[in-house]
Amino acid sequence: MAADLESEVQAIDKSLLECSAEEIAVKWLQANDLQKEVYQHLAYYVPKIYCRGPNPAPQREDMLAQHVLLGPMEWYLCGEDPAFGFPKLEQANKPSHLCGRVFKVGEPTYSCRDCAVDPTCVLCMECFLGSIHREHRYRMTTSGGGGFCDCGDTEAWKEGPYCQKHELNTSETAEEEDPLVHLPEDMVARAYNIFAITFKYAVDILTWEKENELPGLEMIEKSDTYYCMLFNDEVHTYEQVIYTLQKAVNCTQKEAIGFATTVDRDGRRSVRYGDFQYCDQAKSVIVRNTSRQTKPLKVQVMHSSIVAHQSFGLKLLTWLGSVIGYSDGLRRILCQVGLQEGPDGENSSLVDKLMLYDSKLWKGARNVYHQLFMSSLLMDLKYKKLFAIRFARNYERLQSDFMKDDHDREFSIADLSIQIFTVPSLARMLITEENLMTTIIKTFMDHLRHRDIQGRFQFERYTALQAFKFRRVQSLILDLKYVLISKPTEWSDDLRRKFLEGFDAFLELLKCMQGMDPITRQVGQHIEMEPEWEAAFTLQMKLTLVISMMQDWCALDEKVLIEAYKKCLTVLMQCHSGFTDGEQPIVLSMCGHSVETIRYCVSQEKVSIHLPVSRLLAGLHVLLSKTEVAYKFPELLPLSELSPPMLIEHPLRCLVLCAQVHAGMWRRNGFSLVNQIYYYHNVKCRREMFDKDIVMLQTGVSMMDPNHFLMIMLSRFELYQIFSTPDYGKRFSTENTNKDVVQQNNTLIEEMLYLIIMIVGERFSPGIGQVNTTDEIKREIIHQLSIRPMAHSELVKALPEDENRETGMESVIEEVACFKKPGLTGRGLYELKPECAKNFNLYFYHFSRAEQSKAEEAQRKLKRQNREDTALPPPALPPFCPLFASLVNILQSDVMLCIMGTILQWAVEHNGYAWSESMLQRVLHLIGMALQEEKQHLENLSEENVVTFTFTQKISKPGEAPSNSPSILAMLETLQNAPHLEVHKDMIRWILKTFNTIKKLRESSSSSPVAETEGNIMEESSRDKDKAERKRKAEIARLRREKIMAQMSEMQRHFINENKELFQQTLEELDTSASGVHENSCPVILDAKLTALGPEQTRVAEPRQVVMCILCQEEQEVKVDSRAMVLAAFIQRSTVLSKNRNKITPDPEKYDPLFMHPDLSCGTHTGSCGHIMHAHCWQRYFDAVQAKEQRRQQRLRVHTSYDVENGEFLCPLCECLSNTVIPLLPPPRVLFNRLDFSGQPNLTQWIKTLSQQVQAIQLLRNEHCASHSGHSEKMDQLQLPEGFRPDFKLKNPYSESIKEMLTTFGTATYKVGLKVHPNEEDPRVPIMCWGSCAYTIQTIERILADEDKPLFGHLPCRQDDCLMSLTRFAAAHWTVSSLSAVQGHFCTLLASLVPNEKNGNLPCILDIDMFHLLVSLVLSFPAIHCQDFSGVSLGTGDLHLFHLVTMAHIIQILLTSSTEENGMDQENTNSEEEVAVLTLYKFLCQCTGSALKEISSGWHLWRNLKAGIMPFLRCSALFFHYLNGVPAPSEIQVNGANQFEHLCSYLSLPNNLTCLFQENGEILNTLIESWCSNSEVKRYLEGKRHAISYARESNKLIDLPDDYSCLINQASNFSCPKSGGDKSRAPTLCLVCGTMLCSQSYCCQTELEGEDVGACTAHTYTCGSGVGIFLRVRECQVLFLAGKTKGCFYPPPYLDDYGETDQGLRRGNPLHLCKERFKKIQKLWQQHSITEEIGHAQEANQTLVGIDWQHL
């Protein structure tokens, strides 16, 4: 059936391909009714091309469509072959100076913070790099798709609108020139025809709703095939869709994933193809399955012809988009066609039709036509305007559609508003001509219909649907913001009228918010249900910027401002009349003043936090002052209508509410209220909430008698009684035994005083005080930095942003702060300049309570450090603007003085009253403010002015009868000596000093004489007291210091516990020179030559090793026969040294690891934290961990950071991830090294004997095998070498416990290294142990070499311990393995260098890593040697083995040497070494039959050889050092000259390595010949294969670009390798090999060991044997992965100019590579610490454990 279909399709295709585009075009040119002709053509061919089967075949469809359908159209359009026509058009075109590049998802975009008109103006990367803005302050983001480059749009940029490329095009083009003049007339006509027909066809078919007919087309094919079409929605999840599809259409999971992915991407996908019933059946299953909780998935059964025409319709739109790219003239024609009104009048143009049908179209179709709009209508200046008008006229309808649509806004036509409204000229035009402002606001109001009886918004009990709608409605506020974002420079009368009309609508909106969500204090019971509050605040928050912008607009035109002020006042009065009814008038009187007000208690009646109308009026009032309108046109303003008590009433209530909440009076109202208060003060809202309430109070006070104001305030705070009744306070505290109430009142008094401080002191907004905007920002920054030094991003968060997302910080920060660069961790910090500390105001109104106390502490500490007194007096303040000037009088008003006096009185008689120190502190602050004020008045006194501010005089006067209280001044003097007010003394002293200064000032200005002497004496005596006081304080300070020291050491202990790792490292750094307990500490004899191996090996007495168990704290000596001590260790497979990451991993069950290939493609690394335990203590600990974990998993079913089932645990001391333990052993060789006799054999003799022994062993083994099968004659023929006793069985010298640990660690190495099940009997166990030892040494040698550190003396002791234990373990392991197996390994290993007949087919010397070979040979040799009683020492064997392998390595190096003779300067020395190596090389040439490259320079060869062999020698030095315990000579513990010679000497090698060959010429020539005759060597020399050459270069992580946007760009060009050109959502870069991956996505999941894993995890298995380091490009985040369950995120190595990373790319500051941080990551990798790092991160942050890392 499938084959039939296939062939049928091919037949059709063939006939289609015979069509001639040219002929058809000619027919069309002659046609009378072109539309009919074209439609007939389409009706016939489209269904033949599209939708021929269940699955789309895009390539075939595209090819055929181009040939049969589009080809003729192009011929028709051009009137000739389009291959010539289009290039001609392109040439004739005067291209646009607009870039207009439409952004792909994830593409980097740039905005200039200095020049962009608003943040939505962006450039593509190419334009940005060619623009002036790259030198400016720019911001970088990744596009979410849609939107286009604004390069060339003069309205978008204040400066530099063109990049270099687009500037070229601007030369002569007049903006208004008609692009049609560049087109031939006949072409214009044809373009109209064909565009009109095709555009109409596409629009008709896409908006077609009937099922069995087509618009204007015949249904040619009657074969009724249908599709079951599944549509996208944003309600159902991927999983739901996949599950449902599997059920409904019987597909595999993979197919279902494919369908779901396409549906998600394109918006629809056919899931079944066949007859109607067949499809309908699937439809009903899907609907049934998905309709349970939500509305069902949208499915439709569609006729295949309709689907076919729709597919082609989309193709046509894309085609139109590309055709108009050739010529601006064609583009204009298309615009005209699109906007031409049809016969049905309004909204009948094709563009209108599409727009209005938008919400019914599927995602893919929307994308296509939106793109077409962007590349046509929005690129043509004339039509952009016409389109904007259409868009604005349909605005209401489009938004309503969007509200009902469930697609995200980015897929809605409504989202085009950003492209239109942000163009200043268009926005202005739409406001004046289309009344856009009003339209937007009205539309918004229409969608928020839920109101209470007073007509206010009500969000209580919002349903999910309403909430969803509410979220959508918010985008309208965004539109309003766009419209307002660019402010007019000129006002026409029209603009004024329309703006004010919009302002009216806006006031209506605010009116609905004024007083919304009212609350009443809950007494008795706690509220039952937290009331809804978030919606109202969301609305407020979103509107904040719009409210500010409205004010900005008003500030620009005096007429507008005056009108707006009037309108706002009217609306406010309307609001008030609504909710002040029924409140009784009362009269308050105090200190001879009285005022009428109403009875109202915040604690008993309704109160609301939402007062946007009041606050807008407050804002406008400040503008009256700022713009000086208040002084210029007072007669035009309704100032006389203002009723100050009415203005302040509601803001005051709101502030009292905050105070009462703070005093704990609203506890029963729950968290919603606490949250509201929080947001009221929060930086996101405060500008149009809290700040404006303060302004309104300031406005009120400045217009009324301050005494009246204060009485009303006392009354609202419910404190009036306390202060108006003499002695009430005393009565109150004695009568009231309820401590809570006393506490409550105290807090309220404190809060009220704080409020007065704010009213008087907050004058840093332009218009209130005589300041400018930068003063305001500076002050904010100063106060933030007074708390502590802060990073740039922290400061940004603490400052309010304007509509352009700017805080204005950069322009002033340098003046008030110094920048400190970050180190390897942490971030750069700004520190307050010392001279700015004097501006610090303890009662700064934007401090939270916590910030205030932190700032106070920090500032006092600073003063103490500078040896100043610790008073924090109020700073000098700027003067008020005239409109607010009178409000300072509040400080010297009678009621204020009465309040101050009363509180001071309480403090003086401190026992009788309930008062608090905070209260006093605030009163002192207020007095300080008053004094500062008076001082400034006096200092700025001009001739004609009289100082009316006479605070000093007033506080000097004692109270009048009847109370006869002492003066405020007198009370201060009393308090100065009060012992209970220690903390405030400095402040009181400051006040008295300032008081005296003012007196002097007054005298000099000769105003009024005051008794001076008194004050002087007072000051004198106070100075004496001062001294005594200081001494006493010093003593107190000393005692306190001691106490602190004691506390510190306690804390330090805690700290160590909490930061073990950190501490560990520091200790290690200190320790490296004098390593731990068990290192050789015997004095190194400097003169003696130290030799690490061989018969000449330096004898050192191994000191007793006593170590302590971290678990039981018991000490024990490390001995052969005692209980085992172990080190926690972590074994992992590693590819860090790999030179071949593409190697296919062999089947672990069959793999023979005996020979390591020199590409080191996969090794086994062992690391340790160096912590020692008893083996049995560890066993017990591990069993406990295991048991606990099992219980936990049963209970919670969560992962931990370690996998107990795989033997993982955390080191009990440092929590380092471990998976086994290494036993600690005494030097193992001593046990088997028998005394050496004189006369040791030379290499040749030794090899001969050894070969005999090997032969004997092999014979015996064969014999052994044979004996089983019945033959046993050869036994007698065997001639054993002298002293060789193969039947000898060695007694294992180790204790049972050590033997057990040898097996444990050996098995663990085997299991992890080969990824197999543990099997301690497997003969490969010892091989893996030797391999791990060799590999670990190689990695450490590489790290040291890369860091240019000497070989010895710089290893941290944990590595030193680890290497020693590992080496000794590997050397001892053979004692627990099968002797014959180890002997067998040795024989095979040896045979690779010394061939014998038995071992054929071994790797050639090019394919053996010589260091691995050396370690394996040396460590397996004892297995043979232990049976050798001939008197040859083990050391002799070691030496000969080492020499043999070294020589093989030399040959290996020479064979693979890539020495180039030319180029390099060479010295003409012809030293001994050079001559010798040249001779050797010549011999090699002979042996290889002259296949070797000819080299005549001994100098080059020797240099090359030395460099090539160095890593091997260094590794060998480490190996023998740890094996034999000979200390390293001091020369190789430092970097210095002659390292090579020192190494050779330590390793018992001649400096001239080639001497080895000469000394052993006899046997070596034979060996070399045999090595060279290997066929693989021949193939290599013939260039038929590759081989590793030496020295191997160290592996590094990939190079990263300096500029992060390069990576973003690279990632945006990357498409998912599996889903055909789709952009990947989470492109992720492997930092090890540089591969880009499509992470965290269904499309690229693969199966690994039976589980679905994401692309990253899959990649780690090939690239890093389970471990991976990635950079998530979109997130700017490093990802570490290990295995399937472990992972963590790590800070990226990219920093902005402020020394901060930007994880998630939220801030968008330019990012640059920090090389040091990248090196740090690289080091983690090279040290194999990634897994450990993940472990620590997961332990520190448990949420990381829950992430499904394997899906990344």
Ligand SMILES: [Zn+2]
């Ligand atoms: Zn561009």
Ligand SMILES: [Zn+2]
């Ligand atoms: Zn450009």
Ligand SMILES: [Zn+2]
């Ligand atoms: Zn710029």
Ligand SMILES: [Zn+2]
């Ligand atoms: Zn112990």
Ligand SMILES: [Zn+2]
């Ligand atoms: Zn540890």
Ligand SMILES: [Zn+2]
């Ligand atoms: Zn993918």
Ligand SMILES: [Zn+2]
């Ligand atoms: Zn990789």
